[in-house]
Amino acid sequence: PEVLLEDLDHVGPATAQKLMESGFTTVEAIAVSSPAELATAADIGESTAAKIIMAARQSADIGGFETGDMVMERRKLVGKLSTGCIEFNEMMGGGIDTQAITELYGEFGSGKTQVAHQLAVNVQLPPEQGGLDGSVIIIDTENTFRPERIKQMVDGLSEKYGVEYDHEEFLKNIRVARAFNSNHQILLVDSALELANELKNSEKPVRLLIVDSLTAHFRAEYIGRGTLADRQQKLNKHLHGLQRFGDLNNASVIVTNQVMSKPDAFFGDPTKPIGGHIVGHTATFRLYLRKSKGDKRIVRLVDSPNLPDGEAIISVTTPGLRD
Ligand code: ADP
Ligand code: MG
Structure with a gap:
């Protein structure tokens, strides 16, 4: 099931809108971005940006550990x-x-x-x-x-x-x-x-x-x-x-x-x-x-x-x- 930007913690409708307009259209794109990049794109503070990135990474299973069965699914x-x-x-x-x-x-x-x-x-x-x-x-x-x-x-x-x-x-x-x-x-x-x-x-x-x-x-x-x-x-x-x-x-x-x-x-x-x-x-x-x-x-x-x-x-x- 696709995760919408607004489902992420710390992302309200206005922020979601700004992110989309700046090309951050998917959770994955956010997960691999930097706080500075995201802060500029969405007009928010860098610490909020960092929290959003963390939430996106968790949601997209990026940057953390994967369990063996998840690796199996991906493989x-x-x-x-x-x-x-x-x-x-x-x-x-x-x-x-x-x-x-x-x-x-x-x-x-x-x-x-x-x-x-x-x-x-x-x-x-x-x-x-x-x-x-x-x-x-x-x-x-x-x-x-x-x-x-x-x-x-x-x-x-x-x-x-x-x-x-x-x-x-x-x-x-x-x-x-x-x-x-x-x-x-x-x-x-x-x-x-x-x-x-x-x-x-x-x-x-x-x-x-x-x-x-x-x-x-x-x-x-x-x-x-x-x-x-x-x-x-x-x-x-x-x-x-x-x-x-x-x-x-x-x-x-x-x-x-x-x-x-x-x-x-x-x-x-x-x-x-x-x-x-x-x-x-x-x-x-x-x-x-x-x-x-x-x-x-x-x-x-x-x-x-x-x-x-x-x-x-x-x-x-x-x-x-x-x-
Ligand atoms: P590298 O490993 O340095 O990247 P290349 O992939 O550029 O080497 O290989 C170059 C060789 O590919 C040429 O020496 C030639 O043998 C062959 N080659 C390149 N273009 C053509 C072509 N249009 N038709 C046939 N062979 C070609
Ligand atoms: Mg070459």
């Missing part, structure tokens, strides 16, 4: 987003999980951004075709999002399924924001939450969040050992924000992480992604991509809470990912 909703590749899907137990962070790591050119583009297309398909009937938010830190590439992949789908898909429609359901530095990148997750709340009851709720690249800004900004702990801490907090996004929206979260092609004094083993174990312990699934012959790429599932490690071969072609 029942886990969706599978198809990669469009049979082997790859099978390795992932059917597809990319929702309510989880999946990390794509590999060298430059290994296909991380290509996989991300393909998932941004596939998520919009109906479940019969492996999609989640959803839209996607992309946080683009390296300016590598290409609408032209989306068009090619949509045309590829039309060919594959013998249906005339309209690439304009697909492009409309992709919302892209450039992140200019790591702080901005973290803030964009809050904006993504707001946007997802706005779209929650729309035809295409947000079911996929992509951060491409997760680590580039962090690597550029935190060079040297002195600030390494600082960087890891910030990255860790960022990842928890992403996980929360996935849980609240029953969405898949894809992050990319480039590994060095040459051994590096700071980061050691070239096959170890930067962000090291901090990304490793927070990302639910880790996929290591590497180049093979021609357009072939090897995707290795490195560790997963419930699936065996494995490898799948995919092709990155002009109409999209193929077996």
Whole structure:
């Protein structure tokens, strides 16, 4: 049953009205806001705002403990987003999980951004075709999002399924924001939450969040050992924000992480992604991509809470990912 804003303690009709007008249309949106933000939006004191947020969190079961049966209920909703590749899907137990962070790591050119583009297309398909009937938010830190590439992949789908898909429609359901530095990148997750709340009851709720690249800004900004702990801490907090996004929206979260092609004094083993174990312990699934012959790429599932490690071969072609 949906909880109305006015049902929350400390929220009267006037406050509810102001909150709605400022875009806080759901209890979840309030639960994840800050007191300062809410105080400004509803023209109330920060201490009242804090109480309202607490009430919203209790009502929405956010930020507190969940009992095992509640986790079970939530887990029942886990969706599978198809990669469009049979082997790859099978390795992932059917597809990319929702309510989880999946990390794509590999060298430059290994296909991380290509996989991300393909998932941004596939998520919009109906479940019969492996999609989640959803839209996607992309946080683009390296300016590598290409609408032209989306068009090619949509045309590829039309060919594959013998249906005339309209690439304009697909492009409309992709919302892209450039992140200019790591702080901005973290803030964009809050904006993504707001946007997802706005779209929650729309035809295409947000079911996929992509951060491409997760680590580039962090690597550029935190060079040297002195600030390494600082960087890891910030990255860790960022990842928890992403996980929360996935849980609240029953969405898949894809992050990319480039590994060095040459051994590096700071980061050691070239096959170890930067962000090291901090990304490793927070990302639910880790996929290591590497180049093979021609357009072939090897995707290795490195560790997963419930699936065996494995490898799948995919092709990155002009109409999209193929077996
Ligand atoms: P990264 O892991 O650095 O994100 P990308 O996902 O950008 O790597 O992969 C780039 C590679 O994808 C290119 O080297 C090329 O092999 C392939 N690729 C990119 N665009 C196309 C296209 N339009 N048609 C076929 N292959 C493409
Ligand atoms: Mg890339």
